[in-house]
Amino acid sequence: MKLFISADMEGTAGVCSWAQVDPANVSEYPVYRRYMIRELAAAIEGARAAEACDVTIRDSHWNQTNVLWDELPADVRAITGAPSPWSMNDGIDASFGGAFFTGYHGAIGAENATLAHTYSPDSIYSVSVNGVRCSEAILNAAMLGYHGVPLLLVTGDRTIVEETTRMMPWVTGAIVEESIGYYAVNSLAPAAARALIRDRAQTAIAGAKDARPFTFEPPFELVIETAHTGNADFIELLPGFERLSGRTLRYACDDYALAFRAFLTSMRLGGAANAPA
Amino acid sequence: MKLYISGDMEGVAGVSSRQQVDARTPHPEYAIYRRYYTQEIAAAVEGARGAGATEVLVNDSHGPMRNLVFEELPEDVRVIFGNRKPYSMVQDVDATFVGAFFVGYHGAIGDENAVLCHTYTPSVIYEVRINGIVCSEATINAGLLGHFGVPLLMVSGDRTTVEGVQAQMPWVRGVIVKESIGSFATNSVSPQTARLFIREGAAAAFERASQAKPYRFEAPITLDVHLAKTEQADYIAVAPGFQRTGSRGIRFVAQDFPTVFKAFVAAFRLGAMA
Numbered sequence: 001m002k003l004f005i006s007a008d009m010e011g012t013a014g015v016c017s018w019a020q021v022d023p024a025n026v027s028e029y030p031v032y033r034r035y036m037i038r039e040l041a042a043a044i045e046g047a048r049a050a051e052a053c054d055v056t057i058r059d060s061h062w063n064q065t066n067v068l069w070d071e072l073p074a075d076v077r078a079i080t081g082a083p084s085p086w087s088m089n090d091g092i093d094a095s096f097g098g099a100f101f102t103g104y105h106g107a108i109g110a111e112n113a114t115l116a117h118t119y120s121p122d123s124i125y126s127v128s129v130n131g132v133r134c135s136e137a138i139l140n141a142a143m144l145g146y147h148g149v150p151l152l153l154v155t156g157d158r159t160i161v162e163e164t165t166r167m168m169p170w171v172t173g174a175i176v177e178e179s180i181g182y183y184a185v186n187s188l189a190p191a192a193a194r195a196l197i198r199d200r201a202q203t204a205i206a207g208a209k210d211a212r213p214f215t216f217e218p219p220f221e222l223v224i225e226t227a228h229t230g231n232a233d234f235i236e237l238l239p240g241f242e243r244l245s246g247r248t249l250r251y252a253c254d255d256y257a258l259a260f261r262a263f264l265t266s267m268r269l270g271g272a273a274n275a276p277a
Numbered sequence: 278m279k280l281y282i283s284g285d286m287e288g289v290a291g292v293s294s295r296q297q298v299d300a301r302t303p304h305p306e307y308a309i310y311r312r313y314y315t316q317e318i319a320a321a322v323e324g325a326r327g328a329g330a331t332e333v334l335v336n337d338s339h340g341p342m343r344n345l346v347f348e349e350l351p352e353d354v355r356v357i358f359g360n361r362k363p364y365s366m367v368q369d370v371d372a373t374f375v376g377a378f379f380v381g382y383h384g385a386i387g388d389e390n391a392v393l394c395h396t397y398t399p400s401v402i403y404e405v406r407i408n409g410i411v412c413s414e415a416t417i418n419a420g421l422l423g424h425f426g427v428p429l430l431m432v433s434g435d436r437t438t439v440e441g442v443q444a445q446m447p448w449v450r451g452v453i454v455k456e457s458i459g460s461f462a463t464n465s466v467s468p469q470t471a472r473l474f475i476r477e478g479a480a481a482a483f484e485r486a487s488q489a490k491p492y493r494f495e496a497p498i499t500l501d502v503h504l505a506k507t508e509q510a511d512y513i514a515v516a517p518g519f520q521r522t523g524s525r526g527i528r529f530v531a532q533d534f535p536t537v538f539k540a541f542v543a544a545f546r547l548g549a550m551a
Contacts, residue, residue, distance in 0.1 A: 083508075083551065085515050233361055237543035239518040239529070239536060251517075258517050265516040269543060272550045277341060277361055 001097030001208070003053040004149065005043060006088050006140060009061040010105035010115040011156025012036045013176040013193035016185045018115065023062050035190045036061070037071040039155065039176075040102050042194035044073060046201025047100070053205070056096075060088035061103070087119070087264055088136065089143040096149045098208045100201065104156040106163070106179070107135035113159040114179040119263075123270030125225040125247065127263060130216045137164045139260065141214040146256045150211035153204035155197050157185065170211040172204035220259040222251040224266055230277075231270035238265060280330040280483065281374045281427065282321060283366050283418060286339040287383035287393040288434025289314045290454040290471030293463040295393065300340040313468045314339070314381055315349040317433065317454075320472040321380050322351055324479025330375075338366035339381070363539055365397075367418045376430035376486045377422050378479060384437045384457070385413030391437040392457040397541075401548035403525065404503040407537070408494050415442045417541065419492040424534040428489035431482035433475050435463060448489040450482035498537045500529045502544055509548035516547060 009021045012035050019025050020032040040057065047053045055076040059067050064082040072078070079091045086092070092099070106113025109126055118124050118136055127134050129142065137160060141151045153172045154164045161173035174197045177187035188196065226232045229246045236243045240262065242250045251262040286298045289310060296302075297310040322333050333354045337345050342360035350356070362368035370377070384391025386399055396402045396414055405412045407420065415438065419429045431450040432442045439451035452474050455465035466474065482489075504510045504525045514521040518540065520528045529540045 083512060085511070230361065233363075234543070234546060237363055237539040237546070238516060239531065239540050239543075253517070261515050262517045265512075265547065268512060268550050269516075269547045272546045273361070277359065 001051060001053055001205075002095050003047055003055050003205075004058065004092055004096045004099040004144070005040065005055060006058045006060045006099065006101050007036065007040045007066075008088070008101070008103040008105065008136070009036045009066065011103040011160060011176070012039055013190050014185070014187045015177075016114050016183055021061065021115065023066070033066050034068060034071065036066060036103055037068045038190065038194055039197055041071050041073070042197040043100050043102050043153065043155065043201040044076065046198035047205045049198070050202045050205035056091050058088060058091055083268070086143065086260070088140050089260075092144055092147050092149060094147045094149065096147070098150050098152040098205070098211060099144050100153040100204070101137055101140065101151065102155045102197070104137050104154055104160050104164075106157065106159045107133060110135070110159055110163070112179045112181060114157055114177070114182060114185050116182065120267045120271055121227070122274050123227055123231045123267050125227050127225075128223045129259065130221055132216070135160060135163060138167060139263065141168060142216055142256055143260055145213035145215040148213050150208070150213050152208055152211050153201055155200070168214050170207075172200050172207065174200040216256060218254045218256070220253055220256055222259045222263055224249045224263065226270050230273040234269045234273040235266040238262070238269065241266070278330050279332045279334070279374045280325050281370055281377040281422070282318060282333060282335045283338045283377065283379050284314065284318045284335060284345070285366070285379070285381045285383060285414070286310065286314045286344060288381040288438055288454070289317055290468050291463070291465045293392055293461060298339065298393065300344055311344045312346055312349060314344060315346045316468065316472055317475055318345065318380055319350055320475040321378050321431070321433070321479040322354055324476040325378070325483040328480040328483035330483055334369065336366060336368055363542065364421060364535070365542055366414060367421045370422055370425050370427055372425045372427065374425075374427045376428050376483070376489055378431040378482070379415050379418065379429060379442075380433045380475065382415050382432055382434040382438050382442070384435065384441060385411060385416070388413070388437050388441065390457045390459060392435055392455070392460060392463050394460060398545040398549060399505070401505055401509050401545045402502060403505050405541070406501040408499055410445070413438065413441055416445055417538070419446060420494050420534050421538050423491040423493040426491050428486070428491045430486055430489050431478055433478065446490075446492050450478050450485070452478035494534060496532045497530050498532070498534055500537050500541055502527050502541070504548055506551070508551040512547050512551040513544045516543065519544070
């Protein structure tokens with residue numbers, strides 16, 4: 001089958017601080033970048049133990065150029081670089097049999113969720129679709145669902161894994177760390193995390209036929225709370241957005257892809273308001 | 278008889294370099310020219326008052342939009358400060374105004390012999406067209422005035438700007454304070470003379486307000502923006518409602534001008550993030 005993998009970093013075993021995941025950091029980031037990519041490689045290995053998989057990776061962290069090719073099988077493709085039209089979801093189409101999310105983290109505002117954020121903590125305080133508070137996993141799973149592709153596996157801390165599997169019971173989880181608040185974790189060793197991910201990935205692919213695409217029901221109502229009113233001032237300029245309060249905006253449409261684009265644009269435009277006036 | 282004034286700085290007499298108008302990087306030149314700018318606005322207010330204007334609203338429309346020096350302004354004007362306004366250079370215009378003045382305006386980006394020419398954000402905007410017409414800031418801003426039925430009465434600035442506006446709106450009184458020699462040089466009257474010209478022009482323009490017409494774009498209104506860089510178009514094309522018309526081209530269509538105006542502001546702010 002064709003397998004899509006969106007690879008993030010905050011949910012990699014041992015990660016508990018921005019220093020470990022910030023590409024500008026020259027001591028911690030290079031170490032954890034390798035752990036991130038090795039977890040990704042373990043997921044591919046596990047998937048292939050269950051079935052031959054044609055793998056496309058979407059590098060989904062920060063500037064989206066974290067892949068280390070020497071840690072990956074030679075026959076995978078990787079989508080790297082930012083910004084792009086669909087961000088963490090570039091490359092998804094109906095030809096994929098399923099998807100993995102590796103190294104994922106909690107939604108902004110989630111309790112006990114290390115480095116929790118939803119795309120951009122600088123502009124997004126919370127985002128919901130049809131009344132459901134969304135993590136990146138939910139927003140992205142719905143983009144998969146838009147193309148008819150089911151999420152099969154999520155790896156990360158307990159908070160994101162349990163939230164995702166509660167919402168999508170067919171998803172296999174691999175919990176590599178327990179978050180203690182925002183900046184601390186109780187984690188497996190990287191080697192143990194890789195073994196767990198390999199095993200859970202195999203299970204996920206073996207059970208793929210029971211998985212379902214995740215979708216919200218149209219019409220879609222996107223509600224965004226911004227970090228401060230200045231972000232909302234900018235987002236309100238966009239066609240189709242309605243200001244509900246100082247820091248709340250609403251966008252309604254019948255096409256989830258459009259709702260996702262509206263979200264991505266509001267996150268970017270909202271971020272523009274953080275520069276000095 | 279309410280008058281609206283949008284004040285910009287590049288078209289003030291004597292201005293020929295960025296340092297003179299750069300409010301963000303402190304430079305002694307800016308301190309001098311912000312005073313000349315304020316004095317030109319004051320001259321426009323004085324002229325209009327002599328011709329019957331009662332209430333005057335001045336929108337500081339340059340850079341961070343907090344350049345006016347209060348001690349140089351009459352006490353009985355209201356001022357709009359700050360650069361994060363949904364309608365930017367034409368914030369708070371409504372149908373109660375008899376007309377508007379654009380003081381210190383400059384040419385559209387790409388104009389020949391137009392000192393410091395740009396259209397809102399030169400790092401993002403390469404060209405703006407609305408319904409196929411190449412727009413300067415004056416054109417875009419006059420379009421919003423026109424939506425509320427408010428005519429542009431007077432424009433001051435260099436010859437290129439003034440003649441460009443008059444080619445689109447022949448009823449507008451022009452006050453030419455300088456001739457541009459390329460993008461970074463001018464042959465200018467003195468600030469004192471510029472104030473005299475502006476005072477006279479303002480009085481004449483306000484007296485003839487009834488003969489001026491609101492400038493309106495026919496619906497559907499099509500905004501075409503050419504971006505400086507492809508990555509800016511990448512960002513803007515993701516925004517709902519925008520179409521990509523080329524590697525560096527985006528389009529937005531709406532039935533009403535305020536929606537188009539806000540989309541334009543969103544587009545250049547978003548483009549600046551790329």
